[in-house]
Structure formats: structure tokens, C-alpha cells
């Protein structure tokens with residue numbers, strides 16, 4: 357069980373509160389006043405500690421074993437979800453789930469990477485790291501959604517696309533590239549929710565859409581902090597330094613113009629309150645869908661194109677500036 | 685076909701000695717068969733080892749000379765230089781050093797010219813600049829050359845020499861260039877214009893997983909490494925050595941992800957042949 361260092365004091369207090377609650381119930385000793393006091397204290401601790409998390413600590417929250425998985429949200433946000441299976445080419449990839457569901461009385465298509473809930477499930481899901489068939493399955497579902505005019509909601513929580521032998525043999529790069537291209541022109545609304553780890557190509561492979569929303573403690577990066585540290589300092593134990601450098605938090609990404617909105621998490625992180633986190637995501641989805649729903653298809657697609665077209669920062673040297681010997 | 689003819693006035697001068705991996709001495713050791721070769725003989729042979737056929741890496745400039753009609757290439761899409769947006773350790777120094785050694789602003793050259801008389805738009809990534817990795821500049825210029833092809837209604841050719849994939853030093857913005865370039869290619873496809881993709885050694889990561897795998901026709905040089913995850917990463921995952929030839933051009937042809945492997949000396953005639961199919965009817 358992975359305990360977070362910065363979480364320990366909160367967990368201890370939460371345990372104490374639980375004990376008092378049990379005693380109050382069973383032994384008829386009334387600790388109500390003490391419980392109330394301690395709950396206020398715990399809430400204050402959760403707020404203060406989680407507000408000040410470093411990027412590396414957020415990465416750990418994002419990877420927490422108890423953090424809600426895509427299917428935890430699907431069950432709480434949508435009704436009548438029907439999981440569909442397979443890419444119709446090779447096989448099914450349990451690391452990517454998807455299928456139609458009802459949202460506010462209307463059909464939508466859900467796709468998302470799915471990490472496991474326990475060791476057995478994690479192995480079954482390949483720890484949420486998709487193979488090419490996962491990306492191809494996602495594209496099949498997006499195309500189906502476009503055919504029937506259903507909005508797509510894509511949930512991202514993956515350390516990355518699986519770097520395996522079979523994945524390379526079956527064209528991991530081709531599968532991701534095709535998704536990038538075809539999501540960009542898919543004729544329906546697409547909303548992306550990065551709720552855990554957004555691991556590089558494995559994330560963007562189902563990450564092109566009209567709106568990109570991100571949970572407060574989620575991370576999204578071109579490389580893991582460990583990978584970055586290994587390249588930079590030949591030392592993957594310096595991952596916490598690399599996490600600062602690589603700019604991977606929701607706040608960084610909002611500033612860089614890569615995401616549209618940060619979704620608040622309950623104090624103490626999403627793993628403390630699945631229902632509340634799901635309710636926040638649901639509200640954000642409702643709002644964002646309502647915003648893009650009225651757009652004509654042509655405008656929607658042009659906006660989606662421009663959104664990614666405008667990403668990136670560089671300096672353009674104009675002829676005059678070059679002549680004057682300085683950058684413009 | 686001379687790779688190293690005199691530079692045309694409209695071309696950027698990139699001295700041969702700045703090339704990574706090929707020393708400018710009298711002798712050059714083949715990286716594959718270790719044979720000591722006369723550098724001059726090697727150059728006359730288009731930097732392909734006469735003994736074993738190993739294809740040394742070319743710069744974008746050398747590639748332009750190899751495949752474009754002489755004197756027809758002009759650079760365009762502006763001069764863009766990278767910004768150190770993340771204040772990433774040593775990035776500024778790295779950029780400066782690579783600009784000096786490669787003679788390039790960044791890891792990409794874009795322009796227009798003719799191949800077998802046919803007008804094309806062309807983008808080339810260059811492994812002599814930070815392993816050809818894609819940051820905002822590469823992504824922007826590739827997107828611009830795609831849009832230029834759409835504007836000109838001409839075929840697009842992209843030559844990849846990007847072992848670096850998405851450039852770490854620009855973080856998430858590099859990742860987004862994958863989406864940007866792929867979306868631009870969707871527009872090109874909608875305009876019913878051809879994209880011929882040439883993959884050379886090495887092409888990896890975010891470049892393979894965007895414009896590297898979206899060609900109507902995809903051609904690779906012999907033995908070029910073309911991958912998503914690099915061989916070392918995979919070996920760490922599976923904890924065993926990879927089979928010989930894994931992720932090499934010939935392997936990708938047999939797996940169905942590349943159309944053909946073409947020797948360097950046949951690259952231009954192959955392009956001329958293929959481009960014929962895309963000639964607008966009124967010019968036939």
C-alpha cells in the first residue's frame with residue numbers, strides 16, 4: 357500500500373476520528389464535541405497540506421493506488437454504460453475501456469485508459485498502459501460516436517503507451533498518429549478529462565478534443581519525472597527535481613495554454629472522496645458541453661484545429677530584425 | 685547526382701565537417717563494418733559504405749541536394765528559433781551549441797522546389813540538431829509547410845531524421861506538436877493532396893507517432909531505425925535482448941507500416957516515379 361509521506365499526519369487524525377465515532381456509537385459515550393473539533397482540524401490540515409503540494413507530490417497523488425480510476429467516475433457520472441470490446445482488427449485491450457452511456461438523458465460515447473484497482477486487476481489492465489489495439493479501439497468508438505452524433509468524453513489516466521515488443525510489432529506509433537489525425541477531424545464534440553497521469557504519447561493518443569479539462573492533482577507531461585531525471589542527471593532518484601523542471605501540473609498547463617480548465621478536487625485529494633470528485637467532473641462536463649453544443653460542425657472543427665495549431669512558443673526572426681542583428 | 689556540389693545562393697551553407705558522426709579526415713571508419721574508407725570515396729557514394737551498404741546519416745542540406753532538382757530549392761516558412769519557455773536546465777546552451785555545429789536555427793528545414801520537374805513542398809528534420817527532436821519550432825514549421833502545400837495545391841514530402849522524438853526540453857508543448865502536425869495532415873488529406881513520407885535513420889518517439897506514420901506512401905532508407913519506444917526502453921521492459929533487425933526499416937515493411945525500402949542512390953528516381961501519379965490532369 358503506498359502511503360504518501362505528506363499524508364501520514366492526516367491519515368492518523370482521520371483514524372482517530374473514526375475510533376471516536378465507533379466508541380460513540382457502541383459504548384454510548386458521547387464524543388460528539390471532540391469529533392467535531394477534530395474534524396475541523398483535519399479539514400484544515402487537508403486544505404493546507406494539499407494546497408502546498410510540490411509537483412513531485414502531486415505526481416504521487418496522481419499515481420495513488422486509491423485514486424479513482426476511469427470506471428469509478430463512469431459509474432458515478434453516467435447511466436447505462438455499456439462497455440464495448442475490441443478494435444475489430446486484432447483483439448481487445450483492457451487498458452482502454454469504452455462504450456456508450458447516457459449523460460443527462462442523452463447518449464454519449466465514453467473512452468478512457470483504465471488502471472487496475474488491485475494487483476490482479478492491474479496486471480489485467482497492463483497497469484493502464486495501452487497497446488496499439490487500445491488506441492484503435494478508441495478510434496473505432498470515436499468514429500461510431502461521430503456517425504450517431506454522440507459527444508465523446510475521453511478520460512486519461514496512464515503512465516504512457518506500453519513500450520513492449522508486441523506494441524512495436526503492431527505499430528504503436530501508427531495507432532497513436534492516426535488517432536491524433538482522426539480525432540482532430542471527428543465530426544462530433546470531444547471533451548478530454550485528464551484525471552490521473554497524462555503520460556506523453558500514451559495520453560495524447562486519446563487526448564485531442566475541443567476542451568481539455570484537468571483535475572487539480574493530475575499531471576500531464578512529455579516524459580515522466582524519473583525519465584527526465586535519468587536523462588538530465590543520469591539519476592532517476594532525482595525525480596522530484598525533474599518534476600519541478602518539466603512543468604507538469606494542472607496550473608503549469610493552464611498557464612502554457614495546453615488545458616482549458618482545472619477541476620477542483622476535494623480537500624485532501626480525489627482518493628478521499630470519489631463522489632465529490634465525480635460530481636465536480638460532472639458539473640464541468642455539463643458546462644463545457646453546453647458551451648460547444650450550439651457550434652456548427654464546421655466552426656467546431658475549425659476551433660479544434662486552431663486550438664492545437666496555436667500551441668507552442670517560439671521566436672520568429674523577421675527580415676528587418678535579422679538585418680538589424682537582433683531577434684524580432 | 686552530386687551530394688556535395690556548390691551551394692546555391694538561396695541555400696543555407698552547412699559545411700560537411702559539421703556533420704555529426706563523419707569526421708572530415710582522409711579516412712572515415714564505417715560505423716557498421718568498421719572498414720576504413722576514403723572519405724572522398726564515401727562521399728562520392730552518397731555516404732553509403734561501398735563495402736557493406738551502411739547508410740551514413742545525411743544532413744537536411746545534403747538530403748535536399750540528393751532529391752531536389754538542382755538549383756530549384758528555396759527555403760521558406762520563415763526563420764524560427766526556440767524559446768526556453770520552461771527555463772529548462774542547459775537548454776539555452778544546448779540550443780546555441782547545436783546552432784553553431786549544425787548551422788541551422790533548429791532541427792528542421794522547410795521549403796519548395798522541384799523533383800523531376802514537379803513542384804513540391806518539402807520539410808526535412810535534421811538529426812545533426814539535437815537528434816532532430818521536435819519542439820515548438822519543428823512542429824510549427826512542419827505545420828506551415830503542410831499548409832503551404834495546401835495553398836499551392838502541390839504534393840508534400842517530409843523527410844524525417846528525428847531520433848529524439850518530442851523534445852523533452854520544451855515539455856508538454858513538444859507533445860502538443862504531435863497533435864498540431866497530425867491535424868495539419870488531416871487538412872492536407874481533406875484537400876486530396878498527397879503526402880510522401882521518407883523515414884531515415886533514426887526516427888523515433890513522438891515524430892514516428894505523428895507525421896512519421898501518416899504518409900500516403902511511406903519510404904524508408906535501408907536499415908533505418910524507426911520506432912515508437914527506443915530499443916533500450918523495450919529491452920528494459922521485457923528484460924531481454926531484442927531480435928536482430930527489430931524496428932529496422934525492413935522489419936517495418938514486413939509488418940506493414942512502411943511501403944518500401946529504397947537505397948539512397950535510387951531515392952530520387954523513386955520519388956520522380958511516384959510523384960507522376962499525382963500530377964494534376966490538366967498538365968498531363
Ligand SMILES: [Zn+2]
Pocket residue numbers: 714715716717718719733734735736737738
Ligand atoms: Zn561498411
